Amino acid sequence: MKYAITGPRGAILNIVDEEPTDALHYNEISDADAATVQASSDRFFIVDGALLTQQEFRAAKQQERYEAQISEFGTDMDGAKTFVRDHFASKRYDFEVGGIDVDGLAVRTDRFTVERIYQARFLAKEDAAFTTDWKLGDGTFLTIDATAIIGISDAVTAHLKEVFTKEKTANASVDAATTLAQLQAITW
16 A cells, blocks of 8 residues: 645645654555556546546536536526536537547547548548548547448548437427426436
């Protein structure tokens, strides 16, 4: 067993072998979790005994703020529902344009790039020998052929379908909600 010295919000500052009796904030941490933290350049947090990545920590804090904002609507269900629908529209957009991984390739899914992918797909369907140089989401260049661009296009289409379906499902749950607690329980 090791110990994680943390800041007041749970950010891990250091890992030590012996209990740090002089540290203001610290938690026990398993050897496996300590190895994960020490082997990574990412930032980690311990919240309620759970090891969280910085992304997981931010998501948890955003969820807390979101639930608190819903509570502020009191008895105004119409206002709360509008707020929640807007929240899920924003969340869908973030996922929509956030990029995807296609067979190990980082593919951007911003609207401009998606348009270019579909244009390249059209050309690839017209010419089986089609190739093009393509800049991936991680900034590297790759020469891709017709088969690859069609595969990327299909993956992008599936991604877009999924995020819009998730928003539609969330909105159906919003429509069915009759209490603020039900609105707060709706997840992405």
